[in-house]
Amino acid sequence: MDSQRGFTLIELVMVIVILGILAATAIPKFLDLSSEARVASVKGVAGALGSGSAINYATRSANSAKGSAVANCTGVSATLQDGLPTGWAITAAAIANGAAATCTLSDDQTPANTATFTGLGIS
Secondary structure: OOOOOOOOHHHHHHHHHHHHHHHHHHHHHHHHHHHHHHHHHHHHHHHHHHHHHHHHHHHHHHOOOOOOOEOEHHHHHHHOOOOOOOOEEEOOOEOOOOOEEEEEEEEOOOOOOEEEEEEEOEO
8 A cells, every 4th residue: 555645736836825815915904004003103102292291290390300391392302211212303392381382293204194292381
């Protein structure tokens, strides 16, 4: 009895064709997820800046020796522990002492990818 085991050439070709079809449908979905991830990341950093600004305002209001003075939207980046991450830009806009302003954050790689946050001015 001669029983050989293994795959035929036709079976192997069919597996390669099926993998090719799966890859062709998965790549566009992956690329779409990348753009969605960029949008989510700019919104996340903007949220961190808004929270940092609010915490800084409360801290500096309670004790003027603590926190950072903020008179411009770009100054809000100092409220983050390590500052603004590389690859992000905040549009400059003046913020009066005790006032709130809507500030804009953008991704340097995709300038159209923007999000807004509230900056609170304090001296």
